[in-house]
Amino acid sequence: MTGSIAALPAAAPQASAGPATLDIRNLSLTYKTSTREVLAIRNLSLSVQAGEFVSIVGPSGCGKSSLLKIVYGLVAASTGSVTMSGTPVTGPRRDIGMVFQAPVLLPWRTILENVLLPADVLKLDRDAMRTRAHDLLEMVGLKGFEHVYPDELSGGMQQRAGIVRALIHDPKLLLMDEPFAALDALTREQMALELQRIWMSSGKTVLFVTHSISEAVLLSDRIVLMSARPGTLLAEYETPRERPRSFDDLSSPRMAELSKAIRRGLNEASTRHDAR
Ligand SMILES: Nc1ncnc2c1ncn2[C@@H]1O[C@H](COP(=O)(O)OP(=O)(O)OP(=O)(O)O)[C@@H](O)[C@H]1O
Ligand SMILES: [Mg+2]
Numbered sequence: 632m633t634g635s636i637a638a639l640p641a642a643a644p645q646a647s648a649g650p651a652t653l654d655i656r657n658l659s660l661t662y663k664t665s666t667r668e669v670l671a672i673r674n675l676s677l678s679v680q681a682g683e684f685v686s687i688v689g690p691s692g693c694g695k696s697s698l699l700k701i702v703y704g705l706v707a708a709s710t711g712s713v714t715m716s717g718t719p720v721t722g723p724r725r726d727i728g729m730v731f732q733a734p735v736l737l738p739w740r741t742i743l744e745n746v747l748l749p750a751d752v753l754k755l756d757r758d759a760m761r762t763r764a765h766d767l768l769e770m771v772g773l774k775g776f777e778h779v780y781p782d783e784l785s786g787g788m789q790q791r792a793g794i795v796r797a798l799i800h801d802p803k804l805l806l807m808d809e810p811f812a813a814l815d816a817l818t819r820e821q822m823a824l825e826l827q828r829i830w831m832s833s834g835k836t837v838l839f840v841t842h843s844i845s846e847a848v849l850l851s852d853r854i855v856l857m858s859a860r861p862g863t864l865l866a867e868y869e870t871p872r873e874r875p876r877s878f879d880d881l882s883s884p885r886m887a888e889l890s891k892a893i894r895r896g897l898n899e900a901s902t903r904h905d906a907r
Pocket of ligand 2: 697732
């Protein structure tokens with residue numbers, strides 16, 4: 632990664648005004664398949680302030696991806712509501728960027744065309760967006776891969792392209808579902824630091840799902856712990872205010888204590904699930 636967001640041209644003005652607030656109220660989700668019903672989320676409430684970075688941790692299968700898909704407007708909640716900056720989210724919105732757990736790139740579009748997709752849909756200035764796309768692709772180490780197709784990239788490279796696509800239109804709310812999971816350890820740390828820089832300079836509201844406690848502590852203002860399925864909020868952890876943070880900072884007594892508390896909470900949440 633060679634660039635930084637500070638050097639990027641701003642996206643179209645209508646897409647970049649102020650970070651969003653998010654209010655999730657009494658949310659429940661039941662998946663109904665032909666053979667069974669799965670209560671994935673039960674009575675979950677969470678408020679996120681404008682510009683806040685909130686991480687969600689929780690046992691596998693507790694409903695984290697489902698929650699993000701509801702906030703993105705892709706999946707309809709069974710009960711409860713999601714409100715973004717005072718407006719109910721009832722379907723896909725233009726001012727949200729989402730990085731999916733598995734990169735969903737269109738195989739017939741090149742990497743550049745894939746990352747420009749939201750800009751095309753929003754009909755943003757193509758020349759400005761191209762410049763931004765090239766800068767972002769360089770930032771995530773994909774310079775030189777603009778004109779190749781997704782199946783020519785590794786899983787980690789596709790995931791990085793997915794991150795660029797989520798950022799291209801400078802969304803007010805960024806939803807990230809384990810965005811660094813397919814990356815090698817070193818790239819993963821670099822990407823986390825780059826995300827910190829992006830967040831600090833652009834003031835986005837971020838909802839970030841991760842299984843990495845160190846990533847959550849490095850990046851977040853607040854970390855929320857979900858219970859095993861059906862997922863609901865069990866606990867919240869606030870981090871110290873100092874920014875920027877480095878991975879070395881995580882070994883300070885305060886941060887180490889915080890990480891320990893989260894790990895304990897996660898273990899308890901997972902064990903409770905096993906006991907049922
Ligand atoms: N489309 C679907 N149809 C039916 N059940 C589903 C569907 N998607 C998810 N589920 C179920 O809902 C529950 C929550 O799934 P979800 O993917 O939200 O979990 P998660 O917390 O993101 O897990 P992980 O950490 O493994 O990614 C799981 O029990 C899963 O089997
Ligand atoms: Mg998931």
